[in-house]
Amino acid sequence: MSAQLRTLTPEPTTLSEETLRDFRAEFRGSVIGPLDSEYEQACVVQNGAFHGRPGLVLRCHGTADVVEAVELARRSRSLVTVRGGGHSVAGHSSCEGGLLIDLSGMRAVTVDPRHGVVRAQGGATWGDVDRESQLFGLAVPGGIVSTTGVGGLTLGGGIGWLHRAYGLACDNLRAVELVTADGRVVHADDEHHPELMWGLRGGGGNFGIVTAFEFDAHPLGPTVMDSTVIYDAGDADTLFPLWRNWADTVPEEVTTRALFWTMPADPTLPPELHNRDVFILAALYAGDVENGQRVLDPIARFGTPVADLSGPTPYRLAQSSFDAFFPRGELLSYWKSIYLDELTDDAVELVLRRSRQRPHPLTMVHLPLLGGAMKRVDASGTAFGDRQAGYMLSVDGNWLDPSDSVRVTEWVRDTVAEAATLPAAAGTYLNFSGDTEVDDSVRRAAFGTNLRRLTRLKTEYDPENLFRSNSNIPPE
Numbered sequence: 220m221s222a223q224l225r226t227l228t229p230e231p232t233t234l235s236e237e238t239l240r241d242f243r244a245e246f247r248g249s250v251i252g253p254l255d256s257e258y259e260q261a262c263v264v265q266n267g268a269f270h271g272r273p274g275l276v277l278r279c280h281g282t283a284d285v286v287e288a289v290e291l292a293r294r295s296r297s298l299v300t301v302r303g304g305g306h307s308v309a310g311h312s313s314c315e316g317g318l319l320i321d322l323s324g325m326r327a328v329t330v331d332p333r334h335g336v337v338r339a340q341g342g343a344t345w346g347d348v349d350r351e352s353q354l355f356g357l358a359v360p361g362g363i364v365s366t367t368g369v370g371g372l373t374l375g376g377g378i379g380w381l382h383r384a385y386g387l388a389c390d391n392l393r394a395v396e397l398v399t400a401d402g403r404v405v406h407a408d409d410e411h412h413p414e415l416m417w418g419l420r421g422g423g424g425n426f427g428i429v430t431a432f433e434f435d436a437h438p439l440g441p442t443v444m445d446s447t448v449i450y451d452a453g454d455a456d457t458l459f460p461l462w463r464n465w466a467d468t469v470p471e472e473v474t475t476r477a478l479f480w481t482m483p484a485d486p487t488l489p490p491e492l493h494n495r496d497v498f499i500l501a502a503l504y505a506g507d508v509e510n511g512q513r514v515l516d517p518i519a520r521f522g523t524p525v526a527d528l529s530g531p532t533p534y535r536l537a538q539s540s541f542d543a544f545f546p547r548g549e550l551l552s553y554w555k556s557i558y559l560d561e562l563t564d565d566a567v568e569l570v571l572r573r574s575r576q577r578p579h580p581l582t583m584v585h586l587p588l589l590g591g592a593m594k595r596v597d598a599s600g601t602a603f604g605d606r607q608a609g610y611m612l613s614v615d616g617n618w619l620d621p622s623d624s625v626r627v628t629e630w631v632r633d634t635v636a637e638a639a640t641l642p643a644a645a646g647t648y649l650n651f652s653g654d655t656e657v658d659d660s661v662r663r664a665a666f667g668t669n670l671r672r673l674t675r676l677k678t679e680y681d682p683e684n685l686f687r688s689n690s691n692i693p694p695e
Contacts, residue, residue, distance in 0.1 A: 220254070223274055231316070234291075248278045264310070273317055297317055301322070301428050302323065303322050308652065322430070335438075337351070337433070339431070340431055343369045353534055356438055356439070360385045374424050378611070389421050392434055395431065399681070443505065443534045445540075462500055462521065471591035476502075476585060477500055550617045551624060554616060557647055560643040569641065584612075587611050614638075
């Protein structure tokens with residue numbers, strides 16, 4: 220059967236039965252079309268706001284398959300989308316009518332405990348990495364939801380639970396295997412293709428398809444001190460400044476965040492939490508458990524918690540504790556973020572006021588503490604850019620009914636626009652952006668003076684902008 224695909228021009232292209240037959244003869248993965256039984260599931264991504272229906276899905280099983288997929292895309296001039304874990308808030312894991320290169324069949328992870336190195340295929344999730352690395356008491360800085368793909372999070376920077384202790388995910392990236400837009404397989408590290416390696420540390424998926432990531436891992440686990448203290452939202456006016464004052468003094472082993480949310484009526488949660496507006500203080504200590512208990516103890520004593528879930532916890536469990544609240548394909552989401560050099564009293568007032576006005580119970584206002592190891596890397600040291608901010612304000616619009624989409628999206632935009640007027644506000648984290656298209660002002664906010672260098676790199680490796688379904692950096 221033939222397949223019709225969107226292209227880089229207004230006119231679609233048709234892959235004939237003969238073309239697809241010849242392609243299948245070489246391709247070792249799955250070629251999935253709209254009439255195949257796997258197709259509907261292949262269309263599902265994390266963000267339920269996107270229901271793209273690709274013209275063809277190529278589920279790769281190895282690097283050779285990725286090369287074949289890229290060459291097919293080049294010959295047909297198809298519109299290409301690359302999917303790793305499928306968690307892109309902006310819908311970059313989904314496409315309508317185009318060619319979807321799906322890496323979800325490539326999830327192998329191997330560990331070299333002697334040298335502290337972890338290698339993960341391009342479709343692996345952080346849960347895959349944690350499962351293998353924790354066998355040897357090692358951890359790679361990842362995100363905060365274990366089903367998140369390694370690829371998207373790393374290439375966009377990688378803020379999580381270990382960025383203060385060990386830096387961003389991209390800071391721990393030591394080498395990649397990448398398929399370029401012209402179908403070459405390139406090994407890049409700090410000695411081979413160093414400029415490309417610089418761009419992959421935070422520049423997104425603009426330069427090719429990474430089929431394998433190699434990371435430095437750090438001794439951690441299997442048990443860590445993990446604190447999750449849940450307060451009633453009505454106490455936040457008093458507790459939020461106390462948390463800020465504490466967070467400004469903690470050692471680099473501590474990564475902490477404050478969250479404003481409404482607890483769902485989930486049967487796994489105590490009934491007293493169901494549908495309750497809450498202020499959550501969460502922290503993880505990357506070090507000795509006893510020291511961690513002492514250091515994290517204050518956040519449970521700022522007031523009277525509704526629930527205190529703190530204690531020594533398996534690292535893998537700490538890494539996946541938010542998973543159940545982000546079911547794949549069910550929540551509709553639109554997020555925006557902005558960095559804050561410091562959490563001034565004006566910023567505290569704004570966050571408290573806007574948090575009380577959240578347009579949907581599942582919408583979250585989220586403030587991770589930054590700094591530590593991630594701050595010690597110069598702005599020009601990686602594509603990620605400036606790291607001097609002390610905090611990030613992430614406004615995570617989540618809802619269930621499509622009729623709420625305009626209302627929630629506008630509220631998120633208005634909240635971040637107001638935050639942008641604060642003297643301490645600047646920049647943005649593109650991994651926490653719901654905008655499918657970005658303009659020059661957003662690119663400058665994200666990359667600063669690195670943008671010109673990234674544009675040159677894009678022009679060298681992808682002059683026709685084949686890889687454009689991302690926070691795109693157009694070639695010159």
